[in-house]
Every structure is written in structure tokens, then in C-alpha cells.
Amino acid sequence: MLVKGFPFAVVYMAFETEVVVYAVAHLSRRPGYWLGIG
Numbered sequence: 001m002l003v004k005g006f007p008f009a010v011v012y013m014a015f016e017t018e019v020v021v022y023a024v025a026h027l028s029r030r031p032g033y034w035l036g037i038g
Contacts, residue, residue, distance in 0.1 A: 002027075 001010050011023040 001012065002008070003010060007027045009023075009025050009027055010021060011025070012019055012021045
């Protein structure tokens with residue numbers, strides 16, 4: 001999910017009783033670094 005108005009993306013998974021956030025990435029700094037491909 002992209003954060004409107006900010007250069008950030010949030011990678012998460014929603015479950016029935018919780019939301020797990022896997023990454024909050026700044027899109028202008030080393031894109032893809034948190035994936036291990038950048």
C-alpha cells in the first residue's frame with residue numbers, strides 16, 4: 001500500500017484478528033533494498 005502524500009509504501013498482511021506489517025519502505029532511497037534486490 002502506498003501512503004498518500006508521502007514517499008512511503010507499507011507491506012502488510014491482514015488476518016481476521018490482526019494486521020502484520022512486514023516493511024515500511026521509503027520509495028526514494030534505495031528502492032527495493034528491503035527485498036534484498038536493490
